[in-house]
Amino acid sequence: MDSPIVITTPRLRLSHITGVKSGSVDLSDLHRVWGNEIATKWNIHGSCKTLSETEERMSTILKKAQDYFVVYRRVAVHPVESTEGEDAAPSTSNPTWEAIGMINLVLTEKPDLDPLPMPASKTKQDSKAVGEPAKPPVVQTRSMGYMYLPEAWGQGYGMEAAAVVLAHFRQAASRTESPILVYVEAAVDPSNIGSLRIIEKLGFERVGLKFISDEEVFLAGAWRKNEYPIYGLYL
Numbered sequence: 001m002d003s004p005i006v007i008t009t010p011r012l013r014l015s016h017i018t019g020v021k022s023g024s025v026d027l028s029d030l031h032r033v034w035g036n037e038i039a040t041k042w043n044i045h046g047s048c049k050t051l052s053e054t055e056e057r058m059s060t061i062l063k064k065a066q067d068y069f070v071v072y073r074r075v076a077v078h079p080v081e082s083t084e085g086e087d088a089a090p091s092t093s094n095p096t097w098e099a100i101g102m103i104n105l106v107l108t109e110k111p112d113l114d115p116l117p118m119p120a121s122k123t124k125q126d127s128k129a130v131g132e133p134a135k136p137p138v139v140q141t142r143s144m145g146y147m148y149l150p151e152a153w154g155q156g157y158g159m160e161a162a163a164v165v166l167a168h169f170r171q172a173a174s175r176t177e178s179p180i181l182v183y184v185e186a187a188v189d190p191s192n193i194g195s196l197r198i199i200e201k202l203g204f205e206r207v208g209l210k211f212i213s214d215e216e217v218f219l220a221g222a223w224r225k226n227e228y229p230i231y232g233l234y235l
């Protein structure tokens with residue numbers, strides 16, 4: 001069996017999740033995030049009130065989200081004062097990682113909107129076989145989503161996690177036998193300044209507006225038009 005993918009940066013650990021079991025640490029880590037009303041404010045279904053609600057939500061998500069990562073940040077380990085006598089070694093029972101969010105790159109059959117034109121530099125990729133002509137790459141479409149606990153906002157984690165995940169998929173695509181070009185879409189509300197800043201810094205470009213329906217939706221504390229701008233990026 002393949003070992004689970006773990007992506008690391010000096011401050012973060014991103015653990016690939018393929019399933020959640022009742023009573024598991026993974027489930028309680030996910031519930032820490034999914035149970036938070038502010039972190040989930042842009043999710044149409046809102047937060048999960050109980051562990052079993054998170055378990056149910058995750059099992060639905062994981063049926064289609066093949067690439068789902070829980071994001072952990074490194075936390076300082078403070079020695080805990082021992083009460084077992086002066087000579088006893090201090091114990092370090094505090095965890096070294098804490099769950100602060102999630103990021104996923106869901107493989108989709110086709111983009112939400114017609115994709116951006118392929119950049120000239122990517123239209124042909126060299127074949128790995130000697131003597132074979134360069135051929136156009138197969139495009140794989142993914143949709144990116146992320147959310148973090150409010151206590152972790154504004155410290156660069158959102159940007160750091162997105163950059164390292166995209167780099168991971170770029171490298172994975174470059175290692176395949178036939179050329180694959182990954183096209184990533186992200187839907188971001190114009191009032192979500194932090195998220196807009198992340199995708200802008202990553203090099204995403206606006207593709208257009210995806211209309212869902214005439215009925216307004218309640219999201220992030222307000223009734224909003226049921227349509228969202230889509231941004232795209234070739235990795």
Ligand SMILES: CC(C)(COP(=O)(O)OP(=O)(O)OC[C@H]1O[C@@H](n2cnc3c(N)ncnc32)[C@H](O)[C@@H]1OP(=O)(O)O)[C@@H](O)C(=O)NCCC(=O)NCCS
Nearest residue numbers: 039146147148153154155156157158159188193194195197
């Ligand atoms: C949006 C979100 C992911 C940002 O994550 P974050 O870890 O706080 O972002 P970072 O600290 O990496 O910041 C990235 C950039 O955005 C800016 N930024 C972040 N939050 C901001 C805010 N509320 N207002 C203005 N700028 C903001 C940062 O200053 C930084 O820009 P800089 O590098 O030019 O200084 C986070 O607020 C969140 O999880 N929100 C709730 C869920 C959500 O909105 N998900 C995305 C749905 S599309």
